Amino acid sequence: MKLSIILAPYDSGLYHAGCGQGPDAILAGGLVDELVLRGHDVIVEDIGEVGDAQKREIATGFAVCRAVATKVDLARDDERFPIVFTGNCLTAAGAVAGDAADSIIWIDQHGDLNTPETSTYGFLDGMALATTLGLCWRPMTSAIPGFQAIDPSRCMLVDARDLDPDEKRLLDTLPIIRTQCADALDTLGKLKAAGAVRAHLHLDLDVLDPDVLQVNRYTKSGGPNPDQLQQLVCGLARSIPIAGVTISAYDPAFDAKGEVPPVVGQLLGDLLAAIERT
Template sequence: MKKDVSILGMPMWLGQTKFGTNLGPSTMRTAGLADRLRQLGLTVEDEGNVPVGFAGQFKTVGESSKNVKTIAKSSERLAAKVSDILKQERFPLVLGGDHSIAIGSLAGVASQVKNLGVIWYDAHADMNTPETSPSGNVHGMPLAASMGLGNRELVNVGGFREKVKAENIVLIGARDLDPGEVALIKERNIRVYDPSDVKRLGIARVIEEAVEFLARKCDGIHLSFDVDGIDPQEIPGVGTPVPGGISYIDSLLAVQMLGRCEKLVSAEFVEVNPLLEQGDATARLTVDLIAAFCGESIRPKLAKPVREEQSAIS
């Protein structure tokens, strides 16, 4: 990772139905994120929050997706900020907010990285379009929109359509897919590691394979980390929990390895909702993940020592 990090909050909740993800950025800040990163010798600038408009959970007449105009305008603001951070040769670390924020994050990164790769660590593929979405919730659409599929306003955030090619995407942890997403994944031959693959191969090998697959053909890699990729018994404060996720220990190892990848140019951590639990456990655990990603030596009991995996991605 670059030594210069810019923290950027995106307090978005309109991509889904549960109020509280808008509190994620402030909760992670309160849990001591910036100080943890500075203790690692990083130069950290907290650039505050991107303004998000207010709207109810509604669909415009003739529109099949909720809050599209508000999300699109906010995504444009986020894209501009992320692009500026990269122009300054700093590392954009975006705090969500629901996963619809990835529309803006990816637009900003792709404006500066010609051939972008994406590691999507999530229980969901988020590849629905308005035609395939069962709910109309935009947090289930950001990856499809970033591929150039779906609602025109979301697809065109940043002023161009395709932010990432299907062949440059790796899904890790996906286990709750809608029929339209399954069809799209098969049609575009998108690489997927579900939790059973992680158990069979081990998280270290999954990360090694994902990085090698993308690094050899991409100019940079963006990490989009949804905390519901982790088993909800360990990460309770998420709006769309799915049983059987990747363990927290494996996730720590995953981000430690990814943080050593020279092609990583940006990252976001999303879907922390402090209103869905007692206390702030999910925010604190997410800060631990981010600190591990940024180089903190967090070494729980692992199946394989971290040192064994370093050569593959350094």
């Protein structure tokens, strides 16, 4: 398979800081070698430094989305499957725009469904899914090339076990499909029934059980182990066309033994094999 690996190494508007160090660390852990050994044609591109000179989080966060949307769209023009590695989940809004997905599978221990009106901490990344669903930041998303908000009925939220009270209340009012990792494949029919044809797969690595693999500072107990996550994403890839992938939120400062990169390489290799078999 022809692949385009797109690096967006930002965390809260900062280049190569915190989780923004994750994309390079995963590459340094042998990702490209793993994929080439599996027979893939791989190119790697970094969006570079974007945003304004003041490095404002909101301005830079959406500049990252615009740059990613452009890179993903170019990858599709070259018939390459786009895989985005990023620090922040908000980047998925750009990837969805670039790969023209009509639905999204959001695998994350967090809901990322706050808005500026509900967020207690003002954390932009905590609004990432809400943004992708068109619930907030509409003037900013309108400037992302090709962006079309995903209808909440075509969103499947997997294993969101750490939700703020306002996120829980919002989920009670929206047709988002909620499920756990163990039940997600059985729930996928609801996504298809809502009209999903081309799904974007967003994977926040902190969905993993931190007692097995620690990926950042935000983790909460519970979640799948790597084998369970691998079975899930491969099952999804065999069941619905995947338009593109984002993988986010790995901070190598919390992985002293460097255990995460080889797990990601194995998972991604298996995911792509499942896509090829469909």
